[in-house]
Amino acid sequence: MMDLRIAARIALLTALSLILFLLEGLISLPLPVPGAKLGLAALVTLVALYTLPHMRDAFLVLLLRILLASFFGGGIAPMLYSLAGGVLSFAAMALLKARTQLSIVGISAVGGFLHNMGQLAVAAAVMQTDALFIYAPVLGIAGILTGLAVGLLTKQILQKISTG
Numbered sequence: 001m002m003d004l005r006i007a008a009r010i011a012l013l014t015a016l017s018l019i020l021f022l023l024e025g026l027i028s029l030p031l032p033v034p035g036a037k038l039g040l041a042a043l044v045t046l047v048a049l050y051t052l053p054h055m056r057d058a059f060l061v062l063l064l065r066i067l068l069a070s071f072f073g074g075g076i077a078p079m080l081y082s083l084a085g086g087v088l089s090f091a092a093m094a095l096l097k098a099r100t101q102l103s104i105v106g107i108s109a110v111g112g113f114l115h116n117m118g119q120l121a122v123a124a125a126v127m128q129t130d131a132l133f134i135y136a137p138v139l140g141i142a143g144i145l146t147g148l149a150v151g152l153l154t155k156q157i158l159q160k161i162s163t164g
Contacts, residue, residue, distance in 0.1 A: 009052060010061055017044035017065040022072070039112060039146045041065055045090065046108055046154040051161065055094045062086050080126070081119045088118035104158070105151035112147020113140055 021041040029038070044065075048058035066086055070079035089111040096107045116139040124132045 006053060006057060010048075010057055010064075013044050013048045013052075013061045014064040014068070017041045017048075017061060018068050018072075020044060021065060021069050037146075039115065039150055042089070042108070042111065042115070042147075042150050043154050043157070045086075046093070046104065046111075046150065047157060047161075049090075049093060049097060050104065050154075050158055055098075058094070059090055062090050077126070081122050084122040085115035085118040089115035103151075104155050105148060108151025108154060109144045109147035112143035112145075112150065114143070115147075116140060116143035 018041070020043065024037050024040045027038075045058065045062050048061040049055065052058050052061075063086075066079060066082045069082065070076070074082070092114050093107050093111040096102050096110060102110075117136070120132060120136060120139055124130055
């Protein structure tokens with residue numbers, strides 16, 4: 001049975017993640033790839049990964065955000081892309097956190113890269129074409145750069161949380 005305090009933290013982090021996701025949808029960025037985003041919701045996923053007692057709790061925050069975002073207007077197709085990118089990214093970040101000494105910034109950069117690659121793989125499968133992989137270099141670099149930015153922000157947030 002889950003501790004009530006942990007359940008409340010999961011709910012709050014999920015709500016914050018969903019808010020950031022929805023706000024980010026309102027921001028139009030001049031990026032070379034359609035649908036590319038900064039990935040601000042990933043910030044909350046990282047905070048959850050580093051502050052919640054179990055990785056499954058942080059994974060729950062991610063899954064709830066994806067499902068709720070899909071419910072609030074995303075639909076099935078965006079949910080598939082989000083799940084592919086989010087689950088691949090989360091799995092790598094959780095593994096790196098548990099098994100390496102890589103910094104949160106480095107872990108986030110890997111997560112950003114893999115998130116984009118997961119989404120690209122699903123897009124190629126759905127559209128039944130490998131031609132989409134021409135976007136891999138641009139999406140890979142964009143994922144790394146946004147991952148670095150999210151990692152730096154998360155590092156600062158975690159420092160503020162720990163110093164109170």
